[in-house]
Amino acid sequence: MTNEELVNYFDVQLFLPDIQAKTKDELFEEIIDQFVKVKYFKNKNIILEMLHQRERLGSTGIGKKIAIPHGRSTSASDILIAFGKSKEGIDYDAIDGKPVHLIFMIIAPPQDENNMYLPILGKMVEILNKTKNRNKLLQAETFDDFIEIISKG
Amino acid sequence: MKKKQLDLLVALQDLDMMIDEISEVKRLGFSADREEELLKARGELVSKIKKPLLYSYEKLKKRYKRAIVPVKEDNTCLGCFIRLPTSLSSIGRTDESVIYCEGCGRILYWLT
Numbered sequence: 001m002t003n004e005e006l007v008n009y010f011d012v013q014l015f016l017p018d019i020q021a022k023t024k025d026e027l028f029e030e031i032i033d034q035f036v037k038v039k040y041f042k043n044k045n046i047i048l049e050m051l052h053q054r055e056r057l058g059s060t061g062i063g064k065k066i067a068i069p070h071g072r073s074t075s076a077s078d079i080l081i082a083f084g085k086s087k088e089g090i091d092y093d094a095i096d097g098k099p100v101h102l103i104f105m106i107i108a109p110p111q112d113e114n115n116m117y118l119p120i121l122g123k124m125v126e127i128l129n130k131t132k133n134r135n136k137l138l139q140a141e142t143f144d145d146f147i148e149i150i151s152k153g
Numbered sequence: 154m155k156k157k158q159l160d161l162l163v164a165l166q167d168l169d170m171m172i173d174e175i176s177e178v179k180r181l182g183f184s185a186d187r188e189e190e191l192l193k194a195r196g197e198l199v200s201k202i203k204k205p206l207l208y209s210y211e212k213l214k215k216r217y218k219r220a221i222v223p224v225k226e227d228n229t230c231l232g233c234f235i236r237l238p239t240s241l242s243s244i245g246r247t248d249e250s251v252i253y254c255e256g257c258g259r260i261l262y263w264l265t
Binding site: 039041042043045046049050053054056057058059060062068070071072073074075076077095109110111118121122125 | 160163164166167168170171174175177178181182183184185186187188190191194219221222223225231232262264265
């Protein structure tokens with residue numbers, strides 16, 4: 001998985017630079033509402049249930065202000081990635097106990113062609129492990145800025 | 154409100170996929186240590202699903218790995234890629250009954 005390949009999975013309609021949620025539950029609702037609004041899902045409860053189950057397994061707040069909620073859902077037909085940014089931070093129960101500011105929500109279908117879901121998750125972790133990328137993403141205001149950071153990540 | 158059986162089955166499959174991939178997700182560095190929590194959730198879900206439907210799900214899961222497949226807007230089964238009859242899709246979109254693909258036999262889930 002290259003950065004250029006990863007960039008193809010982002011969608012300007014799922015770029016949310018001003019997240020209002022203050023808690024994890026509100027965050028999931030806010031992002032999934034956007035998925036529903038742009039008609040990626042008809043039943044938001046199924047996706048919400050899957051995401052909450054994933055959190056039961058262990059927090060997807062990976063520390064350093066980042067959360068990557070993720071999972072496969074039968075109600076997804078393609079891999080979808082939403083990006084959200086919260087200025088104030090979200091109480092997420094992250095592994096370092098600190099608020100989350102950058103959110104990448106990754107939803108994959110049961111079968112995805114070429115099985116790209118896990119490589120995408122891995123690539124996201126790789127990019128977000130770099131301090132310079134995290135700092136740039138915290139400053140990104142437009143979708144173009146965001147894509148440039150990911151593509152060079 | 155009581156959940157539809159199909160919704161419960163979909164939630165079960167989503168959970169099963171998560172359980173299947175725990176080790177890969179852990180390898181990527183994610184926290185995923187509370188497998189027993191998912192197994193507990195699975196047990197709770199299973200208890201709400203009618204036995205014949207659960208049997209059918211488990212049998213299909215053994216055969217195909219994924220028992221339930223999404224149906225795309227153009228009425229294509231994403232399991233075997235056959236085009237489903239329009240009559241079937243109108244029932245599938247509105248009815249609460251569980252419908253099986255005429256091509257591969259998997260349980261169908263309409264996305265739209």
